[in-house]
Amino acid sequence: MALPFRVRGGRVSPRAADAVVTLAVALGVAGWTLVSARYASEPTSRTVIGWALMAIGCGALYFRRRLPVMTAVVTLVACVAYYPLSEQDGPLMIAFALALYTTAAEGRFAASVALAATTLLAVGVGELRQRPGHRQIDDTSLVMLAGWLISLVAVGRAQRTRLAYLREVEQRALAAEREQEARARQSATEERLRIARELHDVLGHSISLINVQSGAALHRLSKKPAPEVALAAAEEALESVKATSKDALRELRATLGVLRQADEAAPTSPTSGLALLGELVERARTTGLDVRTTVAGTPVPLAPPVDLAAYRIVQESLTNVTRHAGARTATVALDWRPDELLLRIEDDGEGSPEERPLGSGIRGMGERARAFGGELTARSTTDGFRVDARLPLAAPTVSETTPKGDPR
Structure with missing residues (x-):
């Protein structure tokens, strides 16, 4: 019922x-x-x-x-x-x-x-x-009646205004709560994507180098050289793999530092930046790639997020060269201007951006540059492939912006 x-x-x-x-x-x-x-x-x-x-x-x-x-x-x-x-x-x-x-x-x-x-x-x-x-x-009662009628209308009007105000306040509170929840979800999503991109850059570069180094060692050993030559080749390859994996672990700890508990100590190793460009180049050379560096202008200290973005762009570009290009030589050029830093990474390999899609990270590099008001282009040349990036020195004060979409 x-x-x-x-x-x-x-x-x-x-x-x-x-x-x-x-x-x-x-x-x-x-x-x-x-x-x-x-x-x-x-x-x-x-x-x-x-x-x-x-x-x-x-x-x-x-x-x-x-x-x-x-x-x-x-x-x-x-x-x-x-x-x-x-x-x-x-x-x-x-x-x-x-x-x-x-x-x-x-x-x-x-x-x-x-x-x-x-x-x-x-x-x-x-x-x-x-x-x-x-x-x-009588006249007095008539005046009182008029007062009562006016009061009823006025009180009803006031109640209407009060309820409208309360509804507006409630709607504003609900809108603010929804906006806060949306911002929290967006921040969490952006942070997850940022970490995913960092992991991709760190692990992708290091694993690519280890793959190339171990592949080169296996190729040498497949020719069945003399025992002492084979031992030397294996030792060289293992040393390179050890150094590369050590650097990967250091960067991985720094990247995952945002996930540490409050009572855990922060990593004491330096975070990635252009100061470690020499080590990055040396690791790439262990794969057999002849990497050269040139510097023009006067280097200046960069804000940590911009410094990391510049390092990651060079790192990802060298990873693409060793993984996809089949190049013999590569050049990393830094051009320090009064208000911007120009990066150029060239190689003599083969393949257009469309032919190097898998794991190239070109989109991620472009989003890193745009996050700080810069730009990035990647194109084939008559002699190979070139990546050009521009990063303003006076970058806007933002946390490293997370790309919308694929973290690569």
Whole structure:
């Protein structure tokens, strides 16, 4: 069996509240009228009509919030018909007062003012047409009635404004909460992507070097050289692998430092930057690639995020050369300008950007440069492949921006 009224969140539903108010007003009006009937007598027909008008006026209050203007009109008409007819003078005016207040509170301000003015005008004209000595409402009562009508409209209007303000505050609070949650999710996503990109750059470069170094050693050993030559080749390869993996672990610890617990010590090794460019070049040379470096201009200290971005661009470019290009030589050029650093990494290998897609990280390098207001281009040349990057020295103060999408 369905209940007539639903309770939402422990609160009475609007319809149930309207029914309760309607019943309370009806009981109050009926009780007052029964008391008044003991001191006034009238024909039975008038009594029946009077009670019918009271039932109509009070019953209309159930629709006061869904049809506020119509409810106010119905209760006013019921009062206009009831008071000249009935000798008992029950307080049916309460129903109209509540309906008038609700009309203003529901935002029908013009209608509520019109109804209040019509009521006051009708009562005033009706009293002026009475014979001298037969008026039921004197001038003082008429002024008080005007004050009550104005007060009802004003209070209803104030309630409407208050509720609108509370709704606006609630909406702003919900919007702020949603925005805060969205920012938190975005920050978490960006941080995960940033870490993923760093891991890709660190592990991709080191594993590529280890792969090339071990492959070169296996190639030498496959020719079945003399034992002492084979031992020397294996030892050289293992030393290179050991050095490369050691550097990879150092960078990996630094990259994962953001995930440390509060009581864990920070890594003491230096973080990656152009100061370690020599070590990066030496590691690339162990793969058999002839890497040369040139520096133009006067080097200046870079902000740590920009320094790391420059290092990663060179690192990823050399990784691409050793992994995909089949190049014999590569050149890393640093051109220090007054307001920017120009990087150029060239090789004599083969392959366009479309032919070097897998793990190239070209998109990631471009996003690193753009994160600090720079730019990066990668294109084939007549002699091989070239990566050009521009990084402003006065980079905006931002945390390293995470690329949207693939961390490579």
